[in-house]
Amino acid sequence: MPWTKIYSNKEEFEKAAAGSTLRGITYKEAILEATSRMLEQDKSVFVIGEGVDDAGGVFGTTKNLHLKFGKDRVMDSPLAENGITGIAIGAAISGMRPILVHMRVDFLPLTLDQIINHAAKWHYMFGGKLSVPLVVRAIIGRGWGSAAQHSQSLPSLFTNIPGLRVLMPATPYDAKGLLRAAVYDGNPVIIIEHRWLYDHMGHVPEDDYTVPIGKGIVRREGKDATVVGISYMAYEAMRAAEALSKEGIETEVIDPRTVKPLDMGLIIESVKKTGRLVIADTGWKECSVGAEIVARIMEESCGILKAPVVRVNLPETPTPASPALEKAYYPGVDHIISAVKKTIQK
Amino acid sequence: MKEDLLKYGLSTLTKTLLIDLFASMLRIRMFEDKIIELYPEQEMKCPVHLCIGQEAIAAGVCLNLRKEDYVFSNHRGHGHTLAKGTAMKPLMAEFYGKITGCSKGKGGSMHILDIENGILGTSAIVGGGIPMGVGASLASVMKGEERVTVIFFGDGASEEGVFYESFNFAALKKLPVVFVCENNFYATNSHQSARQASCKISSTAAPFDSHGTCVDGNDVLSVYKAAQEAISRARRGAGPSLIEAKTYRWKGHVGPEEDFEKGCRPKEELLYWKEKCPVSIFREFIVSRQIITENEIESISAGIREELDEAVRFAKESPYPEASELHKDVYFGTRD
Numbered sequence: 001m002p003w004t005k006i007y008s009n010k011e012e013f014e015k016a017a018a019g020s021t022l023r024g025i026t027y028k029e030a031i032l033e034a035t036s037r038m039l040e041q042d043k044s045v046f047v048i049g050e051g052v053d054d055a056g057g058v059f060g061t062t063k064n065l066h067l068k069f070g071k072d073r074v075m076d077s078p079l080a081e082n083g084i085t086g087i088a089i090g091a092a093i094s095g096m097r098p099i100l101v102h103m104r105v106d107f108l109p110l111t112l113d114q115i116i117n118h119a120a121k122w123h124y125m126f127g128g129k130l131s132v133p134l135v136v137r138a139i140i141g142r143g144w145g146s147a148a149q150h151s152q153s154l155p156s157l158f159t160n161i162p163g164l165r166v167l168m169p170a171t172p173y174d175a176k177g178l179l180r181a182a183v184y185d186g187n188p189v190i191i192i193e194h195r196w197l198y199d200h201m202g203h204v205p206e207d208d209y210t211v212p213i214g215k216g217i218v219r220r221e222g223k224d225a226t227v228v229g230i231s232y233m234a235y236e237a238m239r240a241a242e243a244l245s246k247e248g249i250e251t252e253v254i255d256p257r258t259v260k261p262l263d264m265g266l267i268i269e270s271v272k273k274t275g276r277l278v279i280a281d282t283g284w285k286e287c288s289v290g291a292e293i294v295a296r297i298m299e300e301s302c303g304i305l306k307a308p309v310v311r312v313n314l315p316e317t318p319t320p321a322s323p324a325l326e327k328a329y330y331p332g333v334d335h336i337i338s339a340v341k342k343t344i345q346k
Numbered sequence: 347m348k349e350d351l352l353k354y355g356l357s358t359l360t361k362t363l364l365i366d367l368f369a370s371m372l373r374i375r376m377f378e379d380k381i382i383e384l385y386p387e388q389e390m391k392c393p394v395h396l397c398i399g400q401e402a403i404a405a406g407v408c409l410n411l412r413k414e415d416y417v418f419s420n421h422r423g424h425g426h427t428l429a430k431g432t433a434m435k436p437l438m439a440e441f442y443g444k445i446t447g448c449s450k451g452k453g454g455s456m457h458i459l460d461i462e463n464g465i466l467g468t469s470a471i472v473g474g475g476i477p478m479g480v481g482a483s484l485a486s487v488m489k490g491e492e493r494v495t496v497i498f499f500g501d502g503a504s505e506e507g508v509f510y511e512s513f514n515f516a517a518l519k520k521l522p523v524v525f526v527c528e529n530n531f532y533a534t535n536s537h538q539s540a541r542q543a544s545c546k547i548s549s550t551a552a553p554f555d556s557h558g559t560c561v562d563g564n565d566v567l568s569v570y571k572a573a574q575e576a577i578s579r580a581r582r583g584a585g586p587s588l589i590e591a592k593t594y595r596w597k598g599h600v601g602p603e604e605d606f607e608k609g610c611r612p613k614e615e616l617l618y619w620k621e622k623c624p625v626s627i628f629r630e631f632i633v634s635r636q637i638i639t640e641n642e643i644e645s646i647s648a649g650i651r652e653e654l655d656e657a658v659r660f661a662k663e664s665p666y667p668e669a670s671e672l673h674k675d676v677y678f679g680t681r682d
Contacts, residue, residue: 046488072488078518083477083511090481093466094416096488113508117471118478126459126467127450128675162676186678 004219005202006171006238013201023206027169028198030176031061031137035099037208038183039069042097045183046073048088049101049137058101059139059198081110085136089119089188092134097183102138105192106149111136112157119188120163134188135179140231140282141195143326148318153231153282155289158190159260165189165213166260168282170234172202174257177211185213194232194282216263218270222250225276225340228267229255230289233280233312233336240336251340259289264296268304271297275306276343280336285313310339347635354567356574363409364637367566369646370405371625374425376650377434381424381441382602384658390441392454397425399564399596402624403528404429406569407496407589410577414464416486416495418479421456421470422528422595426498432460434657444664451667452675464493472533473499473506476525480512483521494580496524496573502533504547513586517554522580524573525551525588528563534599535610548590556586563591564624594619 007013013024025033038045047062053076057063066074077084081102088098102108108115115136122132141150158166165187169175175193182189219234220241229237234255241251252270256263271277277297279290290311297304312335320329351357378396385394397404400422408417408429419426427437432448440447441455448459456470466482469475479497486493503509504527516523527547531538538545551558557579561568569591576587596616598605606613632638 043489078511078514080508080511080514083480083508083515086474086477086508086512087481087484087515090418090466090478090483091485091488092481093478094482094485096485113471113474114477118469118474122467123678124675125449125453125457127447127452128678129449129459129461130467131678133678165677 004217006219006235007201008235009199010201017203022203024201025172025204026198027172027175027200028060030172030204031179031193032063032065033204034176034179035062036065036068038180039065039073044095045097045099046075047099047101048075048077048084050077050079051103052076052101058103059195062101081107082114085111085114086118088134089114089122089132092132093122093130097133097135099135099137099183102136104150105138105140105154106152108136108138108154108157115158115164115188115190116161120161123187124163131186132188133183133186135182135191136189137191137193139193139195142330143196145321145323145326146319147321151319153192155192155259155283156287159289159292163188164260165258167191167213167258168231169193169257170197170229170231170255172200172204174211176204177209178213178257180208181210181213184210189213192231196232197235200235211257213258214261214263215258216254216256216266218252218266219255220251220253222252222274224250224274225278225343226252226254226267226270226274227278227280227336227340228290228293229253230259230281232282236333237280237336239333240340243333243337244340249340249344262289262292262296264293264300267293268297268301272301272304275304277305277309278312278336278339278343279309280312280331280339283314284316285311286316288313307343310342312336312339347637350635351567354571356567356571361637364632367405367409367570368628368632368638370409370429371401371566371628372646373650374401374404374428375625376647376654377424377428380654380658385602389662391443392441393600394441394455394602395422395600396597396602397422397595399619399623400528400530400593401425402566402628403526403563403569403591403593404498406566407524407526407573409570410573411494411496414491415493416464416466416479416482418475418482418495418497419458419465419468420472420475420499420503421468422500423458423468423498424455427458427460427463427465427468430460430465431463432458432465434653435660436460438657438661439664442661442664443666444661445667445671446660446664450671450675473503473508475499476503476506476509477512480516480521480523483516483523484519487519487521492581494522494524494577496526498526498528500533501527501529501531501538501547502541503527504550505541510550513550513554513556513588516586517556520583520585522583523586524576524580525586526573527588527590529590529592530595532595532599532611535605548588551588556588558588558590560590560592563593564622564627566624566628596620
């Protein structure tokens with residue numbers, strides 16, 4: 001299917017789509033389009049966050065929406081992350097569907113009381129009589145010396161909490177479809193986006209659609225090993241798979257798309273076939289999404305592995321600033337290639 | 347009588363309203379007293395944070411409100427919700443952990459819900475409900491509703507960053523919110539003077555270009571008057587106000603007992619405040635001015651007793667949730 005593919009730029013997309021009428025837009029344009037459509041169709045949707053109405057529009061994802069829908073619905077906010085999160089939750093329980101935007105995931109720790117103690121609990125704590133249709137978008141920064149406080153992805157802070165959903169779309173198609181699904185899910189949903197995906201291009205239908213939360217996707221079929229690639233690492237996994245293919249190793253690439261809930265069925269089916277598993281994600285290793293995947297395989301189908309799992313994660317250090325250290329810090333295509341080879345040699 | 351009310355700037359207050367204020371306070375007091383009576387049975391298996399001594403604030407504020415107005419409260423929230431009009435049955439059943447409770451037994455005494463009366467859930471994280479109240483108010487304004495939102499919190503919550511974040515936002519957007527700080531001087535056992543550099547909570551409003559006032563929280567007419575002004579400001583679009591109402595909690599932070607014997611607070615302090623009991627002072631006020639007779643008071647009490655007895659019977663006879671309820675309501679849209 002055209003929307004399962006990953007293209008890192010316009011040229012790649014256009015080459016692949018040559019001769020077809022498929023429309024291609026970038027990841028950031030897909031987010032902008034989904035948001036704009038919902039603002040247009042539904043009075044209960046509004047956008048709030050620091051700088052959502054500034055000229056850049058959060059790297060283009062909210063650009064000029066305030067001109068179209070007014071500053072009352074595309075609302076700049078004070079630098080008060082926890083308070084604003086509580087305000088968004090209060091609006092959500094009173095019939096609104098707020099989309100709260102943070103330029104960096106690193107600002108989410110400031111909001112943990114409202115997300116963990118309030119948003120995640122309100123439906124359960126009151127016997128299911130109220131719901132919290134809140135969407136929190138946050139962006140992983142990377143590179144150019146972003147350093148330790150402007151580069152984290154932190155999904156595990158949220159995947160541990162019942163009541164929350166955590167989405168990590170890797171393509172423009174999923175960015176649009178999952179954002180719409182999140183707004184209409186009725187639960188508090190954290191969407192972690194990766195800055196390096198923002199200019200990636202892919203086929204995105206103009207019509208409204210949703211991508212089901214909790215359904216992963218096989219991005220590439222293969223028989224020799226399974227690579228689960230999350231967020232930006234799904235792209236790196238595809239590059240690795242192409243390189244490995246030239247050496248005669250066929251890798252199956254799975255993009256879970258949502259990490260809570262996690263589509264374990266899809267992962268287990270693939271590992272049953274390949275017997276080998278590599279997990280590449282954007283965060284640290286301990287108590288990570290990868291750790292959860294491995295634990296669930298052990299619990300549900302521990303006999304399916306023919307070799308130990310290899311995980312590709314960040315080293316256990318905060319993010320450094322210097323380009324020399326950044327280079328040593330971030331794993332990529334080569335790490336995934338080595339990891340796949342390691343599982344196959346066992 | 348007229349002159350007395352004039353002193354409060356409340357010359358138009360009706361006899362019915364004076365009686366309602368008293369009845370509302372009495373209903374809260376009797377509810378809390380009933381909990382004290384029943385708690386030793388250990389059938390009410392949840393912590394209780396009683397508001398005895400603070401009834402005038404809940405009554406004085408809530409009797410200014412309409413049914414559709416929102417009230418956000420906290421762990422010490424029985425009084426606020428009762429004053430807003432919540433029935434005793436779903437409250438009592440919740441405290442007993444029963445499926446018929448307002449939160450189906452999943453919330454307990456700190457998590458009260460009464461959507462019909464504008465209570466969209468209470469938070470037990472100090473200060474946690476404050477931004478949610480501001481957000482509910484924002485939603486009202488966006489939807490073009492004429493609701494006012496009242497947020498009750500304590501002197502401890504006035505130290506939380508989220509209070510300032512929320513107040514600033516409400517003032518920035520001129521939202522119809524009334525912040526009511528019940529200053530009972532203690533956060534658990536820690537005195538205000540040990541926690542706050544300047545013990546002037548009401549002056550917090552000024553830097554946000556908003557109205558702040560400090561009233562005697564044990565004088566229901568003072569509270570009523572301050573709330574009337576603040577709510578009217580909110581309704582006419584003049585933005586939020588802050589009312590600091592000074593009062594005292596008679597019981598310990600949690601549970602049915604007084605805490606001076608444990609050395610938490612001086613006994614003399616409690617005795618001083620008991621002399622300033624909001625319920626007896628106002629009772630004396632309306633009886634001495636022939637607003638109400640002792641017989642009428644007895645009849646009000648009898649009505650409350652009846653409601654209480656029925657609520658307790660209902661709570662005790664109601665079933666517990668089935669174990670299968672445990673996994674329900676985690677996510678909206680999926681009952682399992």
